[in-house]
Amino acid sequence: xxxxxxxxxxxxxxxxxxxxxxxxxxxxxxxxxxxxxxxxxxxxxxxxxxxxxxxxxxxxxxxxxxxxxxxxxxxxxxxxxxxxxxxxxxxxxxxxxxxxxxxxxxxxxxxxxxxxxxxxxxxxxxxxxxxxxxxxxxxxxxxxxxxxxxxxxxxxxxxxxxxxxxxxxxxxxxxxxxxxxxxxxxxxxxxxxxxxxxxxxxxxxxxxxxxxxxxxxxxxxxxxxxxxxxxxxxxxxxxxxxxxxxxxxxxxxxxxxxxxxxxxxxx
Amino acid sequence: xxxxxxxxxxxxxxxxxxxxxxxxxxxxxxxxxxxxxxxxxxxxxxxxxxxxxxxxxxxxxxxxxxxxxxxxxxxxxxxxxxxxxxxxxxxxxxxxxxxxxxxxxxxxxxxxxxxxxxxxxxxxxxxxxxxxxxxxxxxxxxxxxxxxxxxxxxxxxxxxxxxxxxxxxxxxxxxxxxxxxxxxxxxxxxxxxxxxxxxxxxxxxxxxxxxxxxxxxxxxxxxxxxxxxxxxxxxxxxxxxxxxxxxxxxxxxxxxxxxxxxxxxxxxxxxxxxxxxxxxxxxxxxxxxxxxxxxxxxxxxxxxxxxxxxxxxxxxxxxxxxxxxxxxxxxxxxxxxxxxxxxxxxxxxxxxxxxxxxxxxxxxxxxxxxxxxxxxxxxxxxxxxxxxxxxxxxxxxxxxxxxxxxxxxxxxxxxx
Numbered sequence: 001x002x003x004x005x006x007x008x009x010x011x012x013x014x015x016x017x018x019x020x021x022x023x024x025x026x027x028x029x030x031x032x033x034x035x036x037x038x039x040x041x042x043x044x045x046x047x048x049x050x051x052x053x054x055x056x057x058x059x060x061x062x063x064x065x066x067x068x069x070x071x072x073x074x075x076x077x078x079x080x081x082x083x084x085x086x087x088x089x090x091x092x093x094x095x096x097x098x099x100x101x102x103x104x105x106x107x108x109x110x111x112x113x114x115x116x117x118x119x120x121x122x123x124x125x126x127x128x129x130x131x132x133x134x135x136x137x138x139x140x141x142x143x144x145x146x147x148x149x150x151x152x153x154x155x156x157x158x159x160x161x162x163x164x165x166x167x168x169x170x171x172x173x174x175x176x177x178x179x180x181x182x183x184x185x186x187x188x189x190x191x192x193x194x195x196x197x198x199x200x201x202x203x204x205x206x207x208x209x210x211x212x213x214x215x216x217x218x219x220x221x222x223x224x225x226x227x228x229x230x231x232x233x234x235x236x237x238x239x240x241x242x243x244x245x246x247x248x249x250x251x252x253x254x255x256x257x258x259x260x261x262x263x264x265x266x267x
Numbered sequence: 268x269x270x271x272x273x274x275x276x277x278x279x280x281x282x283x284x285x286x287x288x289x290x291x292x293x294x295x296x297x298x299x300x301x302x303x304x305x306x307x308x309x310x311x312x313x314x315x316x317x318x319x320x321x322x323x324x325x326x327x328x329x330x331x332x333x334x335x336x337x338x339x340x341x342x343x344x345x346x347x348x349x350x351x352x353x354x355x356x357x358x359x360x361x362x363x364x365x366x367x368x369x370x371x372x373x374x375x376x377x378x379x380x381x382x383x384x385x386x387x388x389x390x391x392x393x394x395x396x397x398x399x400x401x402x403x404x405x406x407x408x409x410x411x412x413x414x415x416x417x418x419x420x421x422x423x424x425x426x427x428x429x430x431x432x433x434x435x436x437x438x439x440x441x442x443x444x445x446x447x448x449x450x451x452x453x454x455x456x457x458x459x460x461x462x463x464x465x466x467x468x469x470x471x472x473x474x475x476x477x478x479x480x481x482x483x484x485x486x487x488x489x490x491x492x493x494x495x496x497x498x499x500x501x502x503x504x505x506x507x508x509x510x511x512x513x514x515x516x517x518x519x520x521x522x523x524x525x526x527x528x529x530x531x532x533x534x535x536x537x538x539x540x541x542x543x544x545x546x547x548x549x550x551x552x553x554x555x556x557x558x559x560x561x562x563x564x565x566x567x568x569x570x571x572x573x574x575x576x577x578x579x580x581x582x583x584x585x586x587x588x589x590x591x592x593x594x595x596x597x598x599x600x601x602x603x604x605x606x607x608x609x610x611x612x613x614x615x616x617x618x619x620x621x622x623x624x625x626x627x628x629x630x631x632x633x634x635x636x637x638x639x640x641x642x643x644x645x646x647x648x649x650x651x652x653x654x655x656x657x658x659x660x661x662x663x664x665x666x667x668x669x670x671x672x673x674x675x676x677x678x679x680x681x682x683x
Contacts, residue, residue: 119485119509119594122618179673186662186669195619197447197630197650199658200438202390207369214362218355225351246369256372 009051010106016044017099024096034092041099045079048106052076061120064133068109070248073134075105077141081173085145089169097148128191132184139180140248143216146173147241150234157231167230170237171223178216185209204256208247215240285347290356297401298360301394305385308393317443318653325440332407336415349408357402364395399439406432423675427668434661441654448650449632452477454643457605461649473624475647476603478613482640484593486510486528487549487570491518491586492579500586510551510590520558521582527552532569534578539567545641546574551590555582573637592639600631600645616647627651 023037052072055063063069082098085091149170156162188209189199200206219236226233251257280288316324339345347353368389376387385392410428413421448461452475459474488507493500499507508516512528532550533542539550550569556562564582570590571577579587599617604624606612614622616631623629628650635642 119488119596122595122597125597126619175672179669182665182669182672186666189662190659193655194621195630197621197628197648198445199662202368202373204369207365211362211365211369214358214365218358218362221351221355221358251369254370256369258372 006051007110009047010110013044013047013051013106014103016040016047017103020044021096021099024092027092041079041095042083044099045076045083048076048079048102061125062130062133064129065120065124068112070133070137071105071109073137074141075102075109077138078102078105078145081141081145085169085173089165091169093152094145094149094169098145101144123195126191126195128187128194132187132191135180135187136184139177139184140244142173142177142180143241143244146170146177147238149173150237150241153230153234154238157234162230167227167233170234174216174219174223174237178213178220181213181216185213204251204254204260205247207256208243208251212240212244212247215243283343284350285343285352287352287356290347290352291359294356294360294398294401297397298364298394301392301397302384304393306383315443316440321440321443325436328436329407332404332411336408336411345408348405349412353401354405354409357398357405360398361402364389364392364398399435403432403435406435423668423671426664426671430661430664430666430668432661434658434665437654437657437661441652441658444653446651447648450475450647450649452600452602452645452647454478454480471649472607474605475629476605477643477645478601478603480600480634480642480645481598482595482634482642483597484640485596486530487593488591489516489523489525489551489553490589490591491521492589494581494585494587507591510549512551518586518588521586522556522558523588524554524556525551526554526565534567534569534575537567539569546572548572548575548577549590549593550578553580553588555580555588557583572639573641595640598631598634600647602645602647616645626653 017040020037020040020043023033023040027033027037052063055072064073078098079102082095085098086095149166153162153166153170156166188206192201193199215236219233219240222229222236223233246254251260285293335345336349340349367386371381371386371389373387373389376382381387389395406428410425410432413425413428417425446463446469448463448469448471450458450461450471452458454477457474457476459471461469461471463469486509489510490499490507492498508514510525510528512525514525516523516525528549528551529539529541530549531542531544531547532539533544533547534550539552548569548571550567552565552567554563554565557564564580566580567578568580568588568590569575569578570592577589579589581587597617599615599620601613601615604610604612604614612624616622616629618631621628621630630648630650632646632648634646635644638644
């Protein structure tokens with residue numbers, strides 16, 4: 001099992017999820033359809049997990065090095081966030097969004113065939129590697145979800161159908177996401193100390209990770225003390241996600257990228 | 268943003284209590300002052316204070332924060348610093364400075380504006396130091412406030428804020444005491460003269476003797492190159508296949524079968540044989556079948572080394588097959604630490620596995636990359652950071668704060 005099997009697996013997942021989504025949309029008319037939609041979506045997710053698990057075993061290294069591999073993890077975490085949020089808050093639109101976004105990430109991977117490389121440079125061979133990356137990607141998935149809530153909130157605001165429930169959902173997602181973001185940042189610092197002798201070197205990726213952290217920090221502080229000013233809060237939340245995206249993808253295209261140690265995709 | 272200020276506009280500027288207008292006014296005023304100082308007195312030197320001055324400074328700063336809060340909290344300035352507008356404006360302004368760092372490479376620049384404004388050395392920039400000081404003072408005061416009004420519902424707030432304060436302050440003040448040296452160790456020779464960041468010699472209180480430097484390598488990779496440009500003609504140079512015996516790979520319309528692979532090879536005539544010599548490169552025998560014409564080309568390829576030239580196999584007018592230089596999988600140094608007391612401590616240094624001796628953390632840094640696995644040089648990094656336990660305690664408190672936050676969510680946040 002390697003990326004060679006990816007088109008097959010992603011094809012199966014795509015078809016299963018599409019079917020699940022159809023049932024999910026039908027359930028807006030007929031609630032009974034929901035009992036088909038959920039197991040079908042869950043089945044697609046299980047197939048994805050099987051693929052990730054087998055890929056990991058085959059590669060002999062954690063599949064977390066390249067952008068394509070991190071997209072795969074992202075696609076795995078998003079449905080999880082979607083399911084949990086659904087069971088807690090009963091938002092069907094949110095579940096549909098997380099599944100759709102996961103599908104988009106699988107599609108990007110399908111269109112950009114990824115590395116078959118089994119090599120992993122010595123610096124990445126550390127017990128911190130897996131927790132550092134997993135915690136980060138989980139956090140990114142949750143925070144991406146919160147930004148969608150923000151956009152929906154802003155939209156509702158103009159439709160004058162805004163509900164405070166939306167704000168509660170955004171807050172919960174940001175709190176969970178921010179907690180994991182903090183853990184990812186600190187794990188990274190501890191690992192850097194173990195591997196390179198210093199916990200913080202203002203590496204471009206570190207800088208943008210710090211900026212992302214500060215962005216969500218601003219949101220949390222603003223929310224905490226101005227809970228009635230929802231529109232401004234939502235705007236901050238949407239902007240924070242832009243910084244997160246720069247941190248994840250954008251850094252590689254900035255003039256500072258040349259000085260980064262986090263650039264593992266070039267060989 | 269306009270709505271954010273609208274509430275403040277109902278009252279006069281500088282009317283108590285100060286809001287966002289005043290906060291950003293003070294903050295940006297301080298920021299511009301920093302830039303002005305930077306233009307006239309550029310701070311090329313790093314801001315470093317070392318023991319015992321940093322400890323004195325830290326003690327004084329903390330006492331000042333307590334005194335300010337306990338006895339002067341009715342002073343407008345102190346009251347303002349403990350309020351949210353000051354916190355948020357300082358967060359935003361620090362973010363602004365760091366964002367410059369995230370866009371402008373922090374290396375010497377030929378751009379005059381960048382050099383004039385000092386944008387390529389933000390960490391030593393006056394404006395950055397001022398913003399950090401404002402940020403830390405806000406953070407310190409709100410932490411003092413909550414500590415003095417302690418209740419268990421404040422626990423998460425205190426650990427996260429205090430943790431961040433400790434980690435940042437100890438990181439900044441501790442950098443003056445941080446020593447980072449690099450030591451070149453050659454096989455069979457004790458070394459005790461290391462070099463610091465400024466390339467000054469530093470004599471160590473012990474010597475390091477390299478018994479053996481060991482590299483494990485991955486197999487080399489197989490690549491298709493364009494005969495004219497010399498570029499890798501497949502997947503933009505990514506996703507290359509590992510050379511392994513009996514594997515078959517496909518490149519465009521070529522089927523490549525790896526008949527044989529030798530990790531250490533020497534050439535005799537047209538063929539390669541297994542040899543065990545310094546500088547013997549890996550080589551492989553490949554058989555390439557053109558799927559369209561069914562014609563077969565067979566030959567040896569080798570990545571070469573510092574002693575032998577590389578060998579490519581031309582498979583058509585346009586393309587050749589080559590072997591890349593093997594990537595290291597693991598490298599380590601078996602060393603003895605020799606003390607002045609005549610002690611001898613044996614250990615193995617490896618990437619991600621350091622060794623601590625008398626306050627020095629020793630790291631496997633690099634080796635002679637040109638010599639690759641035959642390198643008899645190992646570069647060891649030595650780091651001494653007496654403030655590390657303090658920083659770790661701050662980080663640990665932040666981890667507890669993060670877990671607490673995850674657990675409680677925003678249950679505690681909505682009073683209204």
